[in-house]
Amino acid sequence: MKVIWNSQIVEREEVSIDPEDRGYQFGDGIYEVVRAYNGVFFCLDEHIDRLYSSAQKIEMAIPQTKEEMKSLMNQLLKESGVETGNLYLQVTRGIASPRNHVYPDLSVLPTITGNMTIVPRDAEKIASGITAVTEPDIRWLKCDIKSISLLGNIMAKHEAHKRNADEAILHRDGIVTECSASNAAIVKDGVIYTHPDGNLILPGVTKIVWLKCAEALGIEVREEPFTLNQLAEADEVFCSSTTIEVMPIHTINGEKVNNGKSGEITRQLADAFKQKIEEHCGTV
């Protein structure tokens, strides 16, 4: 299987990760997940922009230009033969010895790895929705950086899993921020509410697209914080991410939302989102 390793496409077996790689030792790195449909990346520019923005926020210099990185990713997509699936791309601060919390100087080059996996689009789930539970948001205060240090996220997701739910909706002191691996939104009286971008959430690429869809559909969106009470009283609840698109949440903490059915506005957004994919990548 072909993978990205630094500036090249190589066989997976050729990659070796040093035990003193800072990604491995400190979780000192960033990543992106980019979706491909029919052999074409969706929203590649937006993902690249966020990758370089994350790098800049942690003072890490990626040696490739954005254009070079995009062509490397496109080359991997082509050579992998994957039609519909996900690219996981990771950039760590490289190998520095002896272990030292202080960043090494910029002559230490980042370690870049990337691989494609086949992940079919789950149209049935997008129609029927998923279950969620609420969990405290125990993460750090720079959630806008797409950091590979994901303990806070995976602990929340694992709690959800233990409670037989698909996703964890996170809250800080009763204010819903986002989910463990997606952005969160509610619909009340025809208006969509979602937490504003800032340091408490990841600025979702999927969210950028559904915000545009909502505008085109004439659906009002308020990017403002909402509470757990508002969540409990919402007409509709949905989450969004690159891998799950616009996904209805039909049950929260065992209580049904909208009688356990996907709501009308969520359905309209999910359909409009699918249309955007098809405009760029062909029929899905």
Ligand SMILES: Cc1ncc(COP(=O)(O)O)c(C=O)c1O
């Ligand atoms: C914590 C978190 N929030 C939001 C998102 C959604 O981001 P995107 O739509 O860019 O996939 C993700 C995606 O992985 C995430 O992990």
